[in-house]
Amino acid sequence: MSRMQQGDTIIAVSSPPGRSARSLVRISGPGAFAAVPQPPDGSRTGRVKLPILQEELPALALWYRAPRSYTGEDTVELLLPGNPDLLQRVVDHFAEMPDLRRAEAGEFTARAFFNEKLTLSEAEGICQLISARSDAELAAADQLLRGRLGKLCEKVAEETATLLALVEAGVDFSDQEDVVAIAPGELSARVRSIHDALQEYLKRSVPLEQLSALPHVVLFGPVNAGKSSLFNALLGKRRAVVSHIAGATRDVLAEPLPLPGGSEIMLIDLAGTGDAHDPLMRKSAEARRQALQKADLLLHCQPADKPAAETDTTVAAGKPVVEIRTKCDLAPDRCCDAIAVSAITGEGTAELLRAIREKLSGSMTSLSADTLALLPRHEHLLGKALQCLENTEELIKPQREEPALSDEELIANELRQALDALGEIIG
Template sequence: MPTGDTIVAMASAPGWSARAIVRLSGPAVGTVLAQVCGVEPSPGLKVARVRLAPSQSLPVLAIVYRGPRSYTGEDAAELLLPGNPYLVERVISTMLRLEGVRSATPGEFTARAYLNGKRSLDEAEGVAATIAAVSDEQLRAARDVLSGAAGVRYRAWTEEVATLLALVEAGIDFTDQEDVVAISKEALGARAGKVAAAIEARLGGREGVEAARSLPRVVLAGAPNAGKSTLFNALLGRERAVVSPIAGTTRDAIEEELDLSRDLPGAGKVMLVDLAGLDEEAAGGASGVIGAMAQDAAAGAIASADAVLHCDPAGRFPVLATRGVVIRVRTKADQPGEDAIGQAVPVCALDGWNLGVLRRAIAESASAATGSAEVIPRHARALREAALRLREACAAEAELAASSLRQALDALGEVTGRISPDDVIGRIFATFCIGK
């Protein structure tokens, strides 16, 4: 991305507010402030007026920073003005008319901070993760990265893998040198395995704290006409799934985000999934093929779910094949039914009775399913690759071990920034908002 221009963007949330922030960074900040606001580019807080037209001006507060003592490491400024979207647009348009000034691209302010040595690559990602966090787990993961604590761990692992690679390659390349002693296969396995175990423990068995596009999946399972779709709609607070007394109405899985923070602060969101009813006889009749496909899809969704709401109005719950947490739900609790074996949550989706209790149970189960891992998604993918390659190196001969260690080092380099291909850097900063 070009860095010689002066960039400008709105840095606060869009819409109406008491105050809005317009951010600038680049070599022409002083010129922009002088021409638009009539203020000197010396550092500090200044009261100014933005000239919008010959007879129109807008009072603003200008905070001026001189590089390198700024967020981006460049000359920078922030204008605080009334949070009227029209006025904000007028101010930005006025600045864009000046030579050398352009609109910032998503994440460009933080990208410049990285390029100017003000932020490491992992800390820059922490900024984006903090903005995108929708739960306590995601916020902790973001803070871990933003504070630099994650980077310390990653760099320690990287140094150890680099040392192991050097020892293995020395044994391969300098076998004729008496003073060069190659690392033994046992020692390599122990040290590489220790790093792999540390990475796996940090991942906690999941691929990081996922953003909204990869939320914990909570599926509704049960026999046909068990009240799943009615409960699905009640949890969402709107009519999303078709409800009918005819068994088998739901064939395809229906997915919707469910925000649970109202019932358990910090819980965030889950992906709620309404499935076809579980029916061993669904494959019979003229629609046997379609019914069988629906049953297979439902079984697969249950098996891979993070949590399952097992619904039955009679309180009978056969065992389900799933890796997730199972919450037994006695639907249609306004009607007579048998006592459930074990603990079940009785609800009435028609009038909302006890739905709050169920929502809290879902939130707690989703939190348990995500575990305690505090790793943002891109880091998790790279760390999982590194752990896999380290496990390979543990049992491999020298040449193959060296290849696996190099791959592990490359994977770790993606999160430490020491190995940072342009496409990786571009992908990171493209996830930012404008003005960040």
């Protein structure tokens, strides 16, 4: 259960994981200056010594008084050597102090939002920026941080607010027949214009979930074809069990793999095709079938020291296939229509990664300059605004040729709901 409380003082490492020359530890909340006292002269930066390990650890401290900080609270930021073990000890040391605890995931940004240092779109953008795994996701996060959708919706919201004011003016002066704030025909045309603008935003949008979905690239082939060795070699770590015994891989293994150029795939290692009477093979067959069905690209692995077989068309089922001859270090001859690779020497792996990227270039979702990246919340709110505008048009349709509006209160209600939905997007 989340322990997020606005009044608490919190601490966490605020740099990306891993080793670096410098890393940042942030303390935020009413007790931040008590945890790391500011110099008497009120300096905003200074050297401090933290009682960590057996000796005092020097650190550069930066003090920010509320509201002039990232979170809008009193904040101390400590610049320290980027050693993960050392940073953890620093956090542990401060977390043992009274009224100071470890921050929950995203809590600094949540406080920045609650203290009106960030809009909701900016907070969402920071969240997406941290979790981004590709150039497209980084571009989407940048859109959210800059509030691109909100800025587009501002103009539409202004026009909606103007129309709402005119309709409400008609309600206020309903007892004066000579006062017509806006004619039904004009209102209908302007509502349609707003509707078309929002519809266009949706047409040139892509769900962020679609950008986050990694293409599935599946290694498949006969047993003992070196698939698991290649899987480990591409990942740069031992993830799959490798054995000279045929059929050592029984499960479906999946790991994200970065490609040259910044994109990423989900690399999947399957159990090899083998004896259908083997009970273990039969158990893994269904998982294998599902993985092949979901694959965006197939890597057909066959050992170079054995005769090659044709790709099973029932397995490929119209999917793109890259032919691979594994264990090429064991066979001097090269096959001209396949990529020769060796998990032992690394030969051919760079060529294989380039081939994967080229094969997937048409299917990987990218974000062009004109495309809008939408969170599920944005899609829902745009859909709600569009529905309210359509309801407004239906109310106006029977009276387009009339000199004055009727059903003003119903029309005003629909416009108000559309405006509220747009307001939630704008933040």
